[in-house]
Amino acid sequence: MSATLAATGFGLLAKERTIARPGFNRWLVPPAALAIHLCIGMAYGFSVFWLPLSKAVGITAPLACPADMGFFAQVFATGCDWKISMLGWMYTLFFVFLGCSAAIWGGWLERAGPRKAGVVAALCWCGGLVISALGVYLHQIWMLWLGSGVIGGIGLGLGYISPVSTLIKWFPDRRGMATGMAIMGFGGGAMIGAPLADKLMNAFATPTSVGVWETFLCLAAIYFVFMMAGALGYRVPPPDWKPAGWTPPPAAQKSMVTQRHVHLDKAWRTPQFWLVWGVLCLNVTAGIGIIGMASPLLQEVFAGKLIGVDASFNELDAAQKTQIAAVAAGFTGLLSLFNIAGRFFWASLSDKLGRKLTYSIFFLLGCGLYAAIPTTAAAGSLALFVIFFCVILSMYGGGFATVPAYLADMFGTRMVGAIHGRLLTAWATAGILGPVIVNYIREYQLEQGVARADAYTVTMYILAGLLVLGFICNGLVKPVAEQHYMSDEELADEKRQADDTHQHFVDDVEVLAKEATHSGKVLLAWAAVWIPLGWGIWITLQKTAALFG
Template identity: 50%
Template sequence: MAGEVSRTPVSPTSPGFLSRSRTVAPPAWSRWLVPPAALSVHLAIGQAYAWSVFKPPLESSLGLTGTASALPFQLGIVMLGLSAAFGGTLVERKGPRWAMFVSMTCFSSGFLLSALGVATRNYWLVVLGYGLVGGIGLGIGYISPVSTLIKWFPDRPGMATGIAIMGFGGGALIASPWSSQMLDAFGTGTDGIAKAFLVHGLVYAVFMSVGVLLVRVPPDGWLPRGWTPAKAAARPLITTADVSARNAIRTPQFWCLWIVLCFNVTAGIGILEKAAPMIRDFFSATATPVAAGAAAGFVALLSLANMTGRIVWSSTSDLIGRKNMYRVYLGAGALFYLVIALAGNSSKPLFIICALGILSFYGGGFATVPAYLKDLFGTYQVGAIHGRLLTAWSIAGVLGPLIVNAIADAGKAAGRSGPTLYTTSLYIMIGLLVVGFLANELIRPVNPVHHERPAGALTRPEPPLATSQGDAR
């Protein structure tokens, strides 16, 4: 783009502790220290997936509907996508330490505001704190290690991002039982919920500071020993060229992948946000209804599947390719939803197995997408491109819970119960996954006209400015 003189985003040299220049790794630094730094942030912000544990006590203590109690979570996901999209380029320039610090500050502050809101019975403060402020922490924290990890692990990008992003999926594995225990100890009234939010905010601030202190970026030109980009470029859809974030959003590949991510997330997040009440509703009229504690355990189990899918499936994508991996996510996911819809409440194990499969694909889709972007657009501004792609998550974060909650609320108002509250939602999810599958099939290599060119190369005119290119790596 016009005015660019370097292909590697570098912030002005600053003596500040958070500056990018202070995070360049020394020669003896081990790249395997970076995934734990990313995990410390992602395990914390992954608490968002345990929001359903707070839904029933909030609804009973503040008189909320299921749709209303989902608002903080929905706004948080919206802000995740928006802050990632608008802050992606800034994160690339400022570096991961700055980004992790901003994430820690916003995410923890969101819990503290939520605690104040519940204590004073001002639900709008919960929406503002957890949703708006905390959501900014979610978005900045989510993308903070992605570009760094891909640059440290260009030989295994799926595995590297899977290790870190599995922390986001696994956050609820810690937060769900922890939150339930705090509610048992403090109570499920407003005072108890406020205390639980307060503890969350303080503990997560300490936990996330580990990543702030530990993270490093590789020196310019660093490559793993014995690995060259040419080895990876021999595989389909993988390029050694680079595409800027500005040019990436002009390609059909970006928007096809946007649809893929949006609909895969919608299908998974609809279950996840409603997980605890959903399993109780499904089997309420059977001989073995699900108790509140067991429902919280189900949320934790889904979190385990979400977390495991992120590392297992994203690592598998390094072997079979990203496009094939998404064929599995979308195609098999649609089949799992169909089984749940047809089986109803006839088999609790079958319901749980299918839900676990859906959530493993949901998590795997998140962990695989940064590597898919790297394959298509290169490493130049992959973090910024990833941030823009996460606007799909913003839409899905509203769409999934809205579909499931609104249809379930309408069903309850009409006197329905059990699986019939969710049948329509399940078939909608199947349709969305099929559309995502077709969008994935349309993805092809990026046209070279969108590639960055070495310094001094002739450029294609782009009125009113010409596109100049950065230094060759």
């Protein structure tokens, strides 16, 4: 059977074909993971399509649907434009299906291997873009929801967790740094995709098209190449592999780091899982609500001060509002940079501080910063305001990148990808809670006659309170009880079920560790991901310059 599969090409996706051979360099795996994460990270940048899509029929200006047309009629209507609020449902679908697909198929990923999961992720994410392109061409918004929102969301979930378990196994000595390198790509995907999409839409725009469906097809082709290259570049180490010269630290009583393993079916029933679920949910809820409102928040709080005018937001004319919008775009770009940098910085630092202490810093420092923001805004200190939010966003990204290593420390590396998949339901929950808290409290404040500059004060105190709850959850995390670990017999049986023994590779473990070299392949692999990422960072820095201009 395996020979037949290999002959037909499907053998390339078989788990046993991903076992690293002697001489393989583990530093080839992070760029493979980055290649996938940089593509699916465009989910954060989809708002670049909202304005063009809102005038896909009218071309120069939105063509509104009749006032008496119902919601479902608008979904299938071809003669009038979509509202941005309808398009915004894509964000909800993205992160709900990301969390659900990661939870449902995380166990399958552990059995099938990262390569097969990466290929499926590429097919779903890029196939979803193709369906969305057809939806734009036919002007059927339900096809965008189904294509990118549902099918693409499934691709997001599988692509997001596909490298986690593999990277942790390749870097047992630096778990946080390894996952931080990959997951920072998800934060950086929009920095590449959004300006690229903008340039493509301008190039494809005609008197009869806003250029979106053509852009979707181009992005699908580009992303498919990168994601397939990343998926085929995945390799997993042989069983019991260790880096040359590295010895696992001795197990200590009550240590938060275990060398044993907990099965997925038991892990998600432990109090530790749900405490870490609460830790991630509360950290993300506070951060994600701010990300969505960063631009209007800065504009409404500082208003004319951003351009040297002593005036509130409502007192500015249209030209001045355009000016401060450009400044706010720079603020949003700066937050993106700190979101990305924080994923690598904090995850790497957690290797030295420990995951529990790192999260304690997130919550204590974050709580203080959120609570101080209203005072900073009232004092008119733009520099401190920006610095506080940059640190907050670095910890938001750091929370995502550190949590896989936190799980591996407590539950072992054997099924950490599947456990991480279940945990991402916390992200889906936070994706709903965060924007709801920020947006609805702001609207209520404005309805009560509160000035725009003060409409976020209560919100900041509420978010600070959420971080206090997160600190409590993190403080309650203890080592996993002895009865939850798999016995040697259960572990061996689980390996047999997953077809993961591969005894013919075990003899090469020491050779693999010694023969790995920093070859030209490593430089080429890293260049392939850092060149586009560097371009995205450069574009973002140019926009950020307006904030300090």
